[in-house]
Amino acid sequence: DAGITQSPRHKVTETGTPVTLRCHQTENHRYMYWYRQDPGHGLRLIHYSYGVKDTDKGEVSDGYSVSRSKTEDFLLTLESATSSQTSVYFCAVASGTRGRAGELFFGEGSRLTVL
Amino acid sequence: AQSVTQLGSHVSVSEGALVLLRCNYSSSVPPYLFWYVQYPNQGLQLLLKYTTGATLVKGINGFEAEFKKSETSFHLTKPSAHMSDAAEYFCAVSRGRGGSNYKLTFGKGTLLTVNP
Numbered sequence: 580d581a582g583i584t585q586s587p588r589h590k591v592t593e594t595g596t597p598v599t600l601r602c603h604q605t606e607n608h609r610y611m612y613w614y615r616q617d618p619g620h621g622l623r624l625i626h627y628s629y630g631v632k633d634t635d636k637g638e639v640s641d642g643y644s645v646s647r648s649k650t651e652d653f654l655l656t657l658e659s660a661t662s663s664q665t666s667v668y669f670c671a672v673a674s675g676t677r678g679r680a681g682e683l684f685f686g687e688g689s690r691l692t693v694l
Numbered sequence: 695a696q697s698v699t700q701l702g703s704h705v706s707v708s709e710g711a712l713v714l715l716r717c718n719y720s721s722s723v724p725p726y727l728f729w730y731v732q733y734p735n736q737g738l739q740l741l742l743k744y745t746t747g748a749t750l751v752k753g754i755n756g757f758e759a760e761f762k763k764s765e766t767s768f769h770l771t772k773p774s775a776h777m778s779d780a781a782e783y784f785c786a787v788s789r790g791r792g793g794s795n796y797k798l799t800f801g802k803g804t805l806l807t808v809n810p
Contacts, residue, residue, distance in 0.1 A: 583737075619703075621784060621802035622738070631795070638799075667736055673731050675796050680745060681726050681788050683798065685737030 583686040602670030611653040698801035717785030
């Protein structure tokens with residue numbers, strides 16, 4: 580258990596409203612990620628962070644922004660939600676230590692429905 | 695850039711039969727390769743990984759995978775399927791040593807069904 584908590588776990592919202600998903604970790608991992616999972620697409624990286632205030636885009640970053648002001652929290656914001664952003668969002672963390680490359684620990688997911 | 699192709703979005707086997715899930719990768723540099731498993735309504739968890747050294751790697755729950763550079767493959771196998779193996783399996787790749795090995799690209803997943 581990597582001590583990852585995602586909130587909210589379920590959310591229904593309307594098109595055009597802002598939405599923020601929160602990922603909180605207790606293990607002081609350096610790397611944090613936001614993925615979305617959709618049928619037929621597997622997991623696609625939205626944004627990731629390699630330290631406090633250090634973030635970068637993934638392959639499907641349009642319409643999303645992130646912030647990491649503290650090691651333990653990584654926020655994903657949809658400024659104006661669209662129906663195409665209906666998905667299950669997973670937060671993941673990684674220590675980045677030698678010998679542990681690629682070992683991601685995942686949260687339980689946040690299911691977002693945009694009507 | 696790295697990419698992963700999982701052949702077969704759905705594989706069905708009988709309990710006790712061989713499990714074979716196929717993964718081919720594309721990478722411009724020596725890759726690190728991974729298999730993750732996702733049980734219903736849960737996040738993913740690492741099954742096994744290849745970084746360097748021995749090309750046959752063993753993971754949890756009796757699974758193993760072999761890195762074959764000449765075939766650009768990393769297929770996942772288990773000699774005898776158990777009902778509890780029913781899950782979705784994801785192959786993933788990252789850049790290897792000296793690269794961005796903290797950023798993974800996942801395949802689209804293979805759903806394994808085990809029939810009694």
